Amino acid sequence: MVHIIMGSKSDREVAEKAEKVLKKLNVPYKISVASAHRTPELLKDIVEKSDASVFIAIAGLSAALPGSVAALTERPVIGVPVSGKLNLDSILSIVQMPPGIPVGAVGLDRGDNAALLAAEILCISDDGIRERLHAYRREMAEKVEKDNASFENRGE
Numbered sequence: 001m002v003h004i005i006m007g008s009k010s011d012r013e014v015a016e017k018a019e020k021v022l023k024k025l026n027v028p029y030k031i032s033v034a035s036a037h038r039t040p041e042l043l044k045d046i047v048e049k050s051d052a053s054v055f056i057a058i059a060g061l062s063a064a065l066p067g068s069v070a071a072l073t074e075r076p077v078i079g080v081p082v083s084g085k086l087n088l089d090s091i092l093s094i095v096q097m098p099p100g101i102p103v104g105a106v107g108l109d110r111g112d113n114a115a116l117l118a119a120e121i122l123c124i125s126d127d128g129i130r131e132r133l134h135a136y137r138r139e140m141a142e143k144v145e146k147d148n149a150s151f152e153n154r155g156e
Contacts, residue, residue, distance in 0.1 A: 002029040002118045003052035005043070005069060007059035009033055011082055014058050017111030018080075018118075025119050025132045036068035047072040054118040057103075058111065060084045063093035066103045076121055078104040078114045 002022060004015050015031060022029045030052065034043040036059070047055070047069055055073065058080040059065035066079030081090035087108055094105045106113040116133070123130035 001052045002027055002054050002056060002115070002122070003046075003050045004029060004031045004056045004058065005046065005065065006031070006033045007035055007057075007063075007065045007082075011058045011060065014080055014082055014109050014111040017109070018056055018058075018115040019111075021112050021115035021136075022119070025115075025129060025136060027115075027119055027122065027129060034065075036064040037062075040068070043068060044072055054078065054121050056080060056111070056114045056118060058082060058114075059093075060090045063090035066094050066105075067097055067101060070097070070101045070103045076104060076118075078106060078117050080106055080111055080114045081108050083108050 004018055006012065006015050019029065019031070030050070032046050034046050036043060043065075053075060055069050055075060055077045057066035057069045057077055060082030061084060063079065063081055066077055070077040079094035081087070081094050084090065091105075091108060094103055097103050104117060106117060119129055119133050123133055
């Protein structure tokens with residue numbers, strides 16, 4: 001199971017990208033909202049009670065949420081920086097973690113890639129997820145091949 005934690009409701013659009021992928025891959029998930037700064041006790045409670053194997057933490061601005069989640073668990077945490085006025089802040093807050101408390105990071109607003117990375121982690125011990133992930137990648141390849149075919153012989 002994947003537990004998506006948003007720093008605020010305004011991160012919903014990014015979380016929906018992750019949801020869409022997790023649904024397609026039939027990976028169970030849960031969503032919560034907790035702020036690393038405004039509700040640290042709520043965040044601690046959510047993480048400690050979660051039965052998730054992987055967390056996706058979505059946050060903008062100072063983006064302390066992924067690191068805070070990682071400090072509360074030994075399970076993998078994938079940080080998703082959210083775009084805003086100062087995009088570099090959220091990116092650096094996630095990728096510049098101190099030694100001993102790692103956070104995996106995906107690109108700005110890439111909830112979809114966070115879900116795929118979570119599925120890759122889970123497929124280590126779940127053949128069903130591995131098969132669905134393989135089929136998902138095959139679909140992506142077929143789409144590119146179809147797009148390529150539509151441009152063949154153009155300009156000749």
